[in-house]
Amino acid sequence: MRNSTERATGTSRAKTCILLGQINHRMRAGPGLHLKTYLSLFVIVIFAPLGSVLLGKGMKGVGSAVTWTPHDFLPVLLRILSNGYIWLGIASLLTFFVAYMLILSWADYSYVQPSTSLSYATVAILSHFVLGELITPLRWLGVAVICTGVFIVGRTSPRAHGAKHE
Amino acid sequence: MRSFILFFLIIASGTGGELCVSRAMRSIGEVHDFSPKSILDFVLRALRMPWMWIGIAMMSLGFFALLAILSFQDVSFVVPVSALSYAAGAFGAKAFLGERISRHRWLGIAVVCIGVTIVWWSRK
Numbered sequence: 001m002r003n004s005t006e007r008a009t010g011t012s013r014a015k016t017c018i019l020l021g022q023i024n025h026r027m028r029a030g031p032g033l034h035l036k037t038y039l040s041l042f043v044i045v046i047f048a049p050l051g052s053v054l055l056g057k058g059m060k061g062v063g064s065a066v067t068w069t070p071h072d073f074l075p076v077l078l079r080i081l082s083n084g085y086i087w088l089g090i091a092s093l094l095t096f097f098v099a100y101m102l103i104l105s106w107a108d109y110s111y112v113q114p115s116t117s118l119s120y121a122t123v124a125i126l127s128h129f130v131l132g133e134l135i136t137p138l139r140w141l142g143v144a145v146i147c148t149g150v151f152i153v154g155r156t157s158p159r160a161h162g163a164k165h166e
Numbered sequence: 167m168r169s170f171i172l173f174f175l176i177i178a179s180g181t182g183g184e185l186c187v188s189r190a191m192r193s194i195g196e197v198h199d200f201s202p203k204s205i206l207d208f209v210l211r212a213l214r215m216p217w218m219w220i221g222i223a224m225m226s227l228g229f230f231a232l233l234a235i236l237s238f239q240d241v242s243f244v245v246p247v248s249a250l251s252y253a254a255g256a257f258g259a260k261a262f263l264g265e266r267i268s269r270h271r272w273l274g275i276a277v278v279c280i281g282v283t284i285v286w287w288s289r290k
Contacts, residue, residue, distance in 0.1 A: 036200065052232075056241035080233065101212065102205075104191050121248055127242040133251070135242050139288035143242075146249045146282030149248055152274030153252055 024029040033106070041115045047096040048116075049123035053130050054089030060131075061085065114154025117147045167240065173247060175231035179224045181251045181258060186221030193217075241288075246285040252278050 060078045080086055103112055124143045127133045194211055198204075212218050233245050253275050259265040 013203075051243050052236075052245050054204075055233060056236045056244075059236040062237060063281070077242050086233075098205075101187070101191060101209075102200075104188065105195065109188070120249065124242050127240065127245075133239060133240045136288050139242060139246075139285055142229055142281045142286075142288060143246050144286030146246050146278055148253060148282075149235045149274050149277030149279075149281055150249065152277055153256075153271055155270070 015024050037103065039109055040099045043099040044096055044103070044112075044116055045119045045122055047099070048119050051089045051092035051096060052123055053126045054085050054092055056127065057131060058083040058089060059086030079134070086144045111154070114151045117150035117154065120147050120150065172231045172235040172248060173250070176228050176235070176244075176248050177251045177254050179228035179231070180248070181254045183221045183224030183226075183228060184251075185255070185258065186217045186224065190215035190221065191218040243285060243289050247282050249278050250282050 058080070062076065062083055089151050100112075124135055124140065128135050190212060193210070195216065232244070232248075256267050256271065256275050260267050
């Protein structure tokens, strides 16, 4: 009786080990990689548009007196550098940039690119709700067409010699 | 006219800068763990690549052009129009790197250009 219990426990322990081994293996090869990829894509799709929107908000504050002549370039530059929204925008863009650098070190550009097409929709949504920009149906249509185009570009073969066979 | 010049700077410098950064990244290799130390190591290694600095300089120029245009244009107008960098990237890769661009990719780029034209019509 004890023997069979021990044997059963041993068998289940062995099964557990095999299962854990499989999970570990899969974590390394699959879901772990997917998790960090999706997380990076999320950061990219949110922070790049957020950065543009914050820069837009900052520059609209700086903007009215901007003539971009050499004479008033320095005062304008100082006003830009002392604007909190500009710095928040730069921080957002840096966050995006680090995530983008990281993801390109393991994922194909051709995989990353179609996913980032979503950021064109995010920028329209954010500029409507955060900046109160009026987005006409025509502009929404244009943004949707651009998203589609970027997605198609990204779904193509990443290598030149792959393209030859098409 | 002012918008045209600024869009040209955003698209040309931005795309050129990305190509340089991409080249630098390729020679460094994949990031395997996300501890602060290894991310710092990765960034420091990236900063030692000359291509990285050329890329950063070009992207900075594009960035200031972006700031300039954002002072008088809508964000929801500027960002979609700057998607023309996909076309610039394809032409750049074909002309300077001798890459073959597939028909499928040209189709995507044509669709992006149609979208940019529609957004351009929507400007105030």
